Amino acid sequence: MNTRPQMYSVTVRIAGEEHVIRANAxxxxxxxxxxxxxxxxxxIRRQAGLIEGHKAAIxxxxxxxxxxxxxxxxxxxxxxxxxxxxxxxxxxxSAGLAEPAEDGGPAT
Numbered sequence: 001m002n003t004r005p006q007m008y009s010v011t012v013r014i015a016g017e018e019h020v021i022r023a024n025a026x027x028x029x030x031x032x033x034x035x036x037x038x039x040x041x042x043x044i045r046r047q048a049g050l051i052e053g054h055k056a057a058i059x060x061x062x063x064x065x066x067x068x069x070x071x072x073x074x075x076x077x078x079x080x081x082x083x084x085x086x087x088x089x090x091x092x093x094s095a096g097l098a099e100p101a102e103d104g105g106p107a108t
Contacts, residue, residue, distance in 0.1 A: 010031060010034075014038045037064070044056045
């Protein structure tokens with residue numbers, strides 16, 4: 001039995017050129033990704049003035065990669081902070097359960 005994911009062909013426009021993209025992602029998602037790349041290239045071209053298309057694409061790729069790496073670092077920090085908070089809460093909960101209740105029975 002073939003269990004390959006379904007492939008979609010989507011035509012997108014990036015930097016004024018049409019591209020046919022084959023992907024297993026939903027077509028709307030692929031279009032959103034292409035739109036994001038196109039907008040970043042346009043932004044680079046506005047900032048840099050006259051710049052060759054491939055150079056604008058490279059600068060856009062570097063900009064997107066930087067954003068991605070910064071997001072990964074932030075997620076790592078958030079996960080670490082969350083793990084620290086969860087561990088501290090678990091320790092407080094364990095300590096509270098270990099203390100005997102005033103009537104001598106288990107703590108509730």
